[in-house]
Amino acid sequence: MYYLWKYKTFGKTKFFSCGMEQFEGWTDVPWNMGRELTFDPPNPIKYYSSNFMQPEDYPMTGTGFHFLVSSRITKILKDNCISGVDYYNSEIIFSNGFVIKDYFTLNILNVVDCLDKDLSKYEVKKFGSAEIYLFDKIAIDIIKVPKDTKLFHLKNHVTHTIVHASIKEELENANVTGIEFIKLNEDL
Numbered sequence: 001m002y003y004l005w006k007y008k009t010f011g012k013t014k015f016f017s018c019g020m021e022q023f024e025g026w027t028d029v030p031w032n033m034g035r036e037l038t039f040d041p042p043n044p045i046k047y048y049s050s051n052f053m054q055p056e057d058y059p060m061t062g063t064g065f066h067f068l069v070s071s072r073i074t075k076i077l078k079d080n081c082i083s084g085v086d087y088y089n090s091e092i093i094f095s096n097g098f099v100i101k102d103y104f105t106l107n108i109l110n111v112v113d114c115l116d117k118d119l120s121k122y123e124v125k126k127f128g129s130a131e132i133y134l135f136d137k138i139a140i141d142i143i144k145v146p147k148d149t150k151l152f153h154l155k156n157h158v159t160h161t162i163v164h165a166s167i168k169e170e171l172e173n174a175n176v177t178g179i180e181f182i183k184l185n186e187d188l
Contacts, residue, residue: 001183002145003168004138005161007060008180016053017060018068018092020105021046031065032158034111036086044089045105055092055100056178065159071102076170082151084110108161110152114144119185133157139185 009015020026023042030037047061047068057070074087086107092100119139125132138160145152150164163171168181 001165002140002142002162003165003181003183005163005168006180006182007058008178009056009060014051014053015060016049016051016055017062018047018049018055019062020066021048032067032106032108032111032153032161034109034153034155034158036109037107041088041105044091044101047090047092047103049092049094052094052096055103057176058178059092060178067106067108067161068103069106070176071104072174073171073176074104074106076167076174076176077106077151080150080167080170082167083148084108085151108151108153110149111155111158112145112149112152112162113155114140114142115154115157116141121187135160137185137187138182 021042023045025039026041029041047066049055055070057072059068061068068090077085078087086109088105088107090103090105092103116139119137120135121137122133122135125134138154140154140162150167152162154160154162162184163181171179172181
C-alpha cells in the first residue's frame with residue numbers, strides 16, 4: 001500500500017516557511033526529476049526563514065521542488081535503506097542569525113510512471129504550453145512500481161511524493177512533524 005506524502009503545518013493560518021538561498025547554477029538543478037546533480041551544490045545548502053516559528057521535520061520551502069527534511073526523517077530513510085535518494089547537508093538560518101543545522105535537502109531520484117488516469121480524479125489547467133493537474137484523487141497502478149521502491153515521485157507530477165506504508169508507519173511512530181499521509185485511491 002502507498003500513500004501521498006504532503007505538507008502539514010503546526011498552525012492553520014500561520015506556519016513556518018523558508019526559501020533556499022540562490023547559488024550559482026541553482027536554476028539548473030533538476031531537483032526530484034529523477035536525475036543526479038551534475039555539480040556539487042553549496043555545503044551546506046542554506047534556507048532562510050521568513051519568520052521565527054519552529055520548523056517542522058518537513059518544513060514548507062515555498063516550492064514543491066526543494067525537499068527539506070530534518071535529520072530525524074533522514075535517519076529513518078537511511079535506516080530503511082531507501083535507495084534512489086541523494087542527501088545534501090542543509091541548514092535553516094533565521095534573520096537574527098540563529099542557525100539550525102540538522103536538516104538535509106533530498107533529491108529523490110526515483111520517478112515512476114504509474115499514475116492510473118482512469119481511476120484518478122483531476123482537472124487539467126493550462127498555463128501556456130504547461131499542463132498542471134489538480135488532483136481530487138490519485139490512483140496508481142501498483143504493478144508498475146518496482147518491487148523495492150518505497151519512496152518516489154510520480155512521472156510528470158514530480159511535486160507528488162509517494163511513500164510505502166512501511167515508511168509511513170515508521171515516520172508516524174517517530175512522531176515526525178510537517179507530514180500528513182493521504183491513502184492513494186481515495187479522495188484527497
